[in-house]
Amino acid sequence: MSGEFNLIEKYFVGRQNQRKDVLLAAGDDxxxxxxxxxxxxxISTDTLVAGTHFLASADPAWVAHKALVSxxxxxxxxxxxPAWVSLALTMPEPNEVWLAPFCDAFFKLADYYGIQxxxxxxxxxxxxxxxxxxxxxxxxxxxxxxxxxxxxxxYVTGSLGDSKAGLDVILDAxxxxxxxxxxxxxxxxxxxxxxxxxxxxxxxxxxxxDISDGLISDIKHILQRSQVGVSLDVSKLPISNELIQFxxxxxxxxQYALTSGEExxxxxxxxxxxxxxxxxxxxxCGASITCIGQIRPQGTFDLHSNSxxxxxxxxxxxxxx
Amino acid sequence: MSGEFNLIEKYFVGRQNQRKDVLLAAGDDxxxxxxxxxxxxxISTDTLVAGTHFLASADPAWVAHKALVSxxxxxxxxxxxPAWVSLALTMPEPNEVWLAPFCDAFFKLADYYGIQxxxxxxxxxxxxxxxxxxxxxxxxxxxxxxxxxxxxxxYVTGSLGDSKAGLDVILDAxxxxxxxxxxxxxxxxxxxxxxxxxxxxxxxxxxxxDISDGLISDIKHILQRSQVGVSLDVSKLPISNELIQFxxxxxxxxQYALTSGEExxxxxxxxxxxxxxxxxxxxxCGASITCIGQIRPQGTFDLHSNSxxxxxxxxxxxxxx
Numbered sequence: 001m002s003g004e005f006n007l008i009e010k011y012f013v014g015r016q017n018q019r020k021d022v023l024l025a026a027g028d029d030x031x032x033x034x035x036x037x038x039x040x041x042x043i044s045t046d047t048l049v050a051g052t053h054f055l056a057s058a059d060p061a062w063v064a065h066k067a068l069v070s071x072x073x074x075x076x077x078x079x080x081x082p083a084w085v086s087l088a089l090t091m092p093e094p095n096e097v098w099l100a101p102f103c104d105a106f107f108k109l110a111d112y113y114g115i116q117x118x119x120x121x122x123x124x125x126x127x128x129x130x131x132x133x134x135x136x137x138x139x140x141x142x143x144x145x146x147x148x149x150x151x152x153x154x155y156v157t158g159s160l161g162d163s164k165a166g167l168d169v170i171l172d173a174x175x176x177x178x179x180x181x182x183x184x185x186x187x188x189x190x191x192x193x194x195x196x197x198x199x200x201x202x203x204x205x206x207x208x209x210d211i212s213d214g215l216i217s218d219i220k221h222i223l224q225r226s227q228v229g230v231s232l233d234v235s236k237l238p239i240s241n242e243l244i245q246f247x248x249x250x251x252x253x254x255q256y257a258l259t260s261g262e263e264x265x266x267x268x269x270x271x272x273x274x275x276x277x278x279x280x281x282x283x284x285c286g287a288s289i290t291c292i293g294q295i296r297p298q299g300t301f302d303l304h305s306n307s308x309x310x311x312x313x314x315x316x317x318x319x320x321x
Numbered sequence: 322m323s324g325e326f327n328l329i330e331k332y333f334v335g336r337q338n339q340r341k342d343v344l345l346a347a348g349d350d351x352x353x354x355x356x357x358x359x360x361x362x363x364i365s366t367d368t369l370v371a372g373t374h375f376l377a378s379a380d381p382a383w384v385a386h387k388a389l390v391s392x393x394x395x396x397x398x399x400x401x402x403p404a405w406v407s408l409a410l411t412m413p414e415p416n417e418v419w420l421a422p423f424c425d426a427f428f429k430l431a432d433y434y435g436i437q438x439x440x441x442x443x444x445x446x447x448x449x450x451x452x453x454x455x456x457x458x459x460x461x462x463x464x465x466x467x468x469x470x471x472x473x474x475x476y477v478t479g480s481l482g483d484s485k486a487g488l489d490v491i492l493d494a495x496x497x498x499x500x501x502x503x504x505x506x507x508x509x510x511x512x513x514x515x516x517x518x519x520x521x522x523x524x525x526x527x528x529x530x531d532i533s534d535g536l537i538s539d540i541k542h543i544l545q546r547s548q549v550g551v552s553l554d555v556s557k558l559p560i561s562n563e564l565i566q567f568x569x570x571x572x573x574x575x576q577y578a579l580t581s582g583e584e585x586x587x588x589x590x591x592x593x594x595x596x597x598x599x600x601x602x603x604x605x606c607g608a609s610i611t612c613i614g615q616i617r618p619q620g621t622f623d624l625h626s627n628s629x630x631x632x633x634x635x636x637x638x639x640x641x642x
Contacts, residue, residue: 023361023460024463024465027466027546028399028465028466028467028546029365029395029396029398029399029466029529029530029531030363030364030365030395030396030398030399030401030456031363031364031365032361032362032363032364032399032458032460032463033361033362033364034361034362034460035356035361035362037358040344040353040354040355040356041353041354041355041356041362042351042352042353043351043352043353043354043405043407043439043440043455044350044351044352044440045407045408045409045440045441045442045451045453046409046442047409047411047442047444047446047451048444049411049444049445049446050446051446052444052445052446053444074350074351075350075351077350077351078349078350078351078353080351084364086364086366086453087366088366088367088368088409088451088453090368090370090449118364119364119365119366120366121366121367121368121451123368123369123370123373123374123449124370124373125368125370125371125372125373125447125449126446126447128411128444128446128449130366130368130409130442130451132366132407132409132453134364135351137353139344139353139355142345142353144345144349145348145349145350146349208350209350210350225348225349
């Protein structure tokens with residue numbers, strides 16, 4: 001399909017260390033990779049479209065970062081170790097001013113996570129990228145959405161809400177003078193996928209998901225798959241001081257934390273007896289974790305703040321709404 | 322990333338038989354698949370953009386066919402057995418009139434090749450699709466581009482040139498009354514990936530590639546990777562009677578055969594001693610094969626017709642040109 005060989009040779013080939021399990025990368029009809037016995041391949045695909053997921057004027061390095069993180073985050077949510085990525089890049093013309101910083105950032109981050117570009121396609125059209133990432137994981141231990149049990153505790157990594165505030169800044173120039181506006185915009189693009197946390201949770205967490213659509217939307221997938229309910233204490237939600245300063249209200253920041261998409265933090269559940277092990281397993285992962293609630297019987301969806309019920313109108317983030 | 326759950330549930334989930342090696346398909350952060358010991362995973366990604374690779378007004382079933390075939394053809398060119406596919410679909414709005422026939426055709430063809438949809442993404446933007454297909458192949462036997470040796474014979478499957486003529490018809494309404502115009506248009510969209518041929522060539526062919534950019538462009542990849550040259554007899558090129566009728570000249574049809582992209586036939590090389598084995602191995606694959614030339618020392622690129630040199634201006638198909 002692709003005929004843009006000079007483009008590929010110049011920007012994409014030979015930019016990374018070769019993983020030993022990659023038998024063949026760019027330069028043939030397919031890439032060829034080897035999978036260790038007893039491990040399975042975890043695969044995820046995400047598309048980022050200019051105008052929908054990032055502004056065409058956004059820093060290409062930030063776009064590369066967001067694209068890779070949104071994909072690697074899906075591997076993290078399964079506890080998988082990142083391995084390979086394919087990149088399909090569509091652009092109106094071979095714009096080298098855009099490609100050079102995009103590729104620099106892409107390969108720097110890919111190398112950091114030990115993930116090798118094994119192929120892809122470059123085509124002509126409006127700007128968008130589709131990444132397919134693959135990782136390796138023990139299929140018995142892999143974190144899934146369907147293992148939450150009544151009584152399990154609900155946790156999130158990092159803090160929530162900054163990404164939505166950053167998006168506000170991106171979409172409304174009037175907000176640029178609000179406190180921490182630039183910092184929040186940066187956090188929207190430059191999230192950290194929780195790869196080490198996901199791996200540390202193998203054997204400890206009963207379910208996990210990454211927060212890409214918003215905590216409420218995403219936790220509902222765990223509830224649906226696990227056939228359980230939940231009780232969440234919004235006063236426990238981890239929120240940055242910068243977000244509270246930006247929004248001017250803790251209550252508004254809590255609402256942001258519940259609905260903010262593209263956070264790429266993990267939400268996971270774990271049984272009571274693993275609480276101690278969790279603390280020690282996660283102490284070296286560089287991410288804080290916060291217990292925000294507990295799994296309840298199916299049908300329960302309880303939001304409260306220090307035992308007081310909250311009645312906010314919250315809706316998730318849907319690209320077609 | 323994706324928030325269009327109703328769309329995915331309605332059109333994509335539960336539409337196929339479950340492969341035994343798919344541990345987890347749609348419905349979690351990643352798909353999980355199992356790879357047999359001793360086999361490697363072959364991976365290829367192709368993007369089709371409306372306006373570049375198909376007309377937005379094209380039959381959605383034909384678009385589905387072309388998208389899958391262009392990807393499966395890359396597996397065929399390695400001799401890999403198709404296994405799994407991810408589909409990233411970007412469209413301006415969730416258009417059910419388009420999606421229903423697209424999905425029907427997509428799943429029908431995927432089932433035919435035993436390839437299961439394991440995930441993907443649906444996003445808002447101008448119409449395009451990116452597929453990542455994966456197949457399984459013995460890494461020792463996998464057909465590559467770099468194994469052609471001086472003296473090997475050069476073969477192609479099927480016939481060449483129809484796809485380019487079909488594209489002419491698509492792009493120029495004035496050609497609709499020419500002989501076989503509609504048939505050639507259909508052939509452009511509805512090519513056959515040579516999966517069985519690819520598998521039959523394992524251990525027999527010294528190199529292989531699928532014809533996606535045009536015979537001349539594609540065979541040059543074999544020459545470059547194998548550090549050899551080639552001599553091709555254009556009078557041997559397999560050409561359909563319909564193409565000759567449509568173009569009105571055998572010479573023009575031969576030029577089409579040399580440059581027509583998106584054919585998805587295989588071009589491969591094999592040593593003299595495998596000639597007999599090739600004939601018997603390929604007799605049950607439902608595709609004719611034709612010997613069109615011979616591998617020569619590096620630096621040779623000789624086009625002739627019954628020993629007479631030809632001097633046509635031929636250039637490949639480059640999406641950015």
